[in-house]
Amino acid sequence: MSAATRVVAEQGLSAATAVIAKEAGVSNGSLFVYFDTKATLLNELYVALKTEMNEAAMAGVAKDGDVREQLRQLWTQWLRWATSNPDKRRVIAQLEVSDEISVVSHQIVRAGFSGMAQSVDRGRADGPMRDASLGFVLALLTAVAETTIDAIISDPVNADALTGLGFDAMWRMLTYKE
Structure with missing residues (x-):
């Protein structure tokens, strides 16, 4: 998986x-002992990377704590993982839009993100996004996160401030009341 990540990030x-097999130090034929097809490899890579990202974001997040602090911790850890793993982030972005990724793989990833989704649901319960579909809300949050990650990569000296600004924007989107 590490070899596939490096090669896909580059090529x-x-x-x-x-090329993936060579990077992994195995023959091309050996690669197909583990993965029936390239599509199988890409699907397993997608699930593995998204699972790693989710686990990093959710590590130590209290299930029943204050929702704002829960989401702040999740947000900070997600951004830290993404900025520390640029190749993995790049590969995830490619795989998310690939026709090779199966419906089943997308379902596995969604199921794995249920803790994150529950936190977002709690955060939006009384806000302007309460009636929007969860998928739509998560897509908006992802867009804010990706913008924040790009800003952090461009200006790492101000990573903490940018993380806070991104979180504040996300939080207001979920909870703003006129």
Whole structure:
């Protein structure tokens, strides 16, 4: 998986399995002992990377604490993982829009993100996003997160301030009342 991450980050999804196998130190034929097809490899890579990202974001987050602090911790850890793992972030972005990723893989990832989704649901319960679909709200939050991550990568000296500003924008989106 590490070899596939490095190669796909560098060459994109069209990278040859022979290149991935070489990077992993195995023969191309050996690669297919573990993965029936390239699509199988890409699906397993997608699930593994998204699971790693989710676990990093959710590590130590109290299930029943103050929702704002819960979401702040989740947010901070998500951004820290993404800025510390640029190749993995790049590969996830490619895989998320790939036709190779199966409905089942997307379902596995969504199920794994249920803790994060529950936290967001709690945060939006009384806010302007309470009636919007959870998928829509999560897409908006992801867009704010990606923008914040890009800003942090461009200006790492101000990472803490940018993380806070991104969180404040996300929080207001969920809870703003006129």
